[in-house]
């Protein structure tokens with residue numbers, strides 16, 4: 001459970017580096033074809049075969065009832081109305097009412113069951129996608145906007161859902177109605193049928209022309225919507241920064257630009273798909289005119305009856321309506337396929353490997369860490385960290401010092417295996433870290449980061465996140481050790497105070513104290529501390545320092561130090577520059593060397609320190 005605690009912190013840190021409201025750096029992988037996607041969607045639907053058969057049965061019934069209605073009307077005209085016969089007409093009308101009722105009933109039932117199937121299906125997709133996202137390696141998030149990913153979990157899934165709700169039934173019933181109608185029409189009058197069917201090629205070519213254009217346009221619209229959502233999410237969560245840097249106008253300008261792009265792509269996709277009903281309307285009217293004209297002549301010659309003309313006009317509507325529906329559904333289906341493809345794209349991303357069969361599950365960790373000639377680069381190109389070697393004995397505190405971008409966080413990322421070193425070896429309790437299961441390693445690590453991430457929930461829940469089975473007494477004992485108890489007790493609701501998602505409502509220093517309490521409760525053997533850079537009042541600062549000293553006692557700790565006066569007690573100080581360790585040792589000896597550390601300490605290079 002504790003690796004769940006750790007990941008969000010790391011994500012945030014790395015996200016901050018990559019994502020300064022820019023576009024994702026890497027292009028999303030190419031989309032697969034619609035056949036494969038439909039097959040995969042079917043894979044989800046097939047899990048509910050029983051329900052689907054019920055839906056299909058209802059679709060069959062409703063299509064049959066739909067055909068029977070006009071047929072009975074024709075019979076009523078020919079056998080009773082034209083002949084002036086009234087006896088028996090009542091029964092036919094009664095029968096008609098029954099058929100329409102059964103028709104509506106079967107429509108209602110198929111809809112009811114299909115909505116159930118659709119919801120079940122997308123809920124499974126959503127759960128899979130969300131779970132999968134949390135198992136992806138950090139690198140995956142380096143190149144993607146958070147909002148864009150959110151859009152896949154929400155918009156795209158919703159798209160699939162609404163299409164499944166309606167399209168599956170529509171497509172099945174349209175196909176059945178189409179077949180049934182043509183069959184009965186052929187039986188009644190082959191000549192009129194052939195004339196009516198003339199509109200099919202016109203429809204086919206018209207639709208082909210339109211859908212060829214709408215498919216890519218829909219995809220483009222979805223993509224632009226994802227980008228806009230990503231931007232909105234970022235600017236809302238980064239409100240403080242936007243305001244602090246008076247970037248409101250720039251943000252608005254960028255929003256307007258993205259919104260205009262979306263408007264444009266939305267306009268064209270909707271315009272083109274809007275042609276479909278218009279085209280169908282024209283063709284429908286044309287077919288009516290043909291049936292009325294030719295049917296009238298045939299009726300005058302006594303070849304067919306008036307009833308057959310009525311049946312034909314009704315059927316021709318029933319015949320073009322499913323074609324119409326099919327065409328409309330085709331568009332919705334296309335946009336759902338585009339959505340599903342984007343969802344599957346993520347599902348196809350390789351999960352972070354925890355380790356193979358041979359990997360070691362760390363039961364206990366003492367906390368000895370050794371880096372031997374470790375080099376690593378994030379992307380192909382120059383090494384971010386180079387030939388790093390050091391040893392941290394059990395219980396020692398190691399301070400990582402250096403200007404911004406020197407590679408301090410990268411070393412921690414390698415230690416926690418968010419990334420794997422390209423060369424050299426990292427030994428943890430003497431075991432090559434690559435042979436240890438990632439999650440089992442992270443379970444023994446605790447993080448207190450400068451941007452302490454607190455979740456929406458009570459203070460108690462936030463502390464308990466360190467160890468979910470901790471009792472209330474243990475939570476409070478940890479808070480006491482972390483110097484957090486006194487401020488928590490002064491709050492009106494004490495430990496039950498509800499924190500907002502970003503922890504606003506309590507001070508930065510108090511957030512730190514809570515995250516220290518959380519780490520104390522987790523009791524990790526390896527500790528990562530990323531010192532707060534923001535200025536915290538002296539009293540809170542002292543409390544934090546004291547709490548940290550207690551937390552670090554007996555654990556191997558890595559401290560990314562921003563304020564050099566706080567690391568004077570470290571057992572080893574590693575001074576990094578451009579990815580290399582350029583100096584190392586104790587505070588006093590480093591000062592006496594009068595090197596880079598000395599300059600840093602005396603503030604000559606103050607502006608280089610983050």
Ligand SMILES: Nc1ncnc2c1ncn2[C@@H]1O[C@H](COP(=O)(O)OP(=O)(O)OP(=O)(O)O)[C@@H](O)[C@H]1O
Pocket residue numbers: 014017018142378379384402403404405406407408409410411610
């Ligand atoms: N996810 C990433 N992908 C590509 N390059 C990265 C990534 N994270 C960091 N870098 C680059 O690696 C180098 C080292 O970054 P790192 O975050 O380790 O520095 P740091 O010493 O922790 O800096 P700071 O004190 O500012 O946090 C920098 O040049 C940075 O631009």
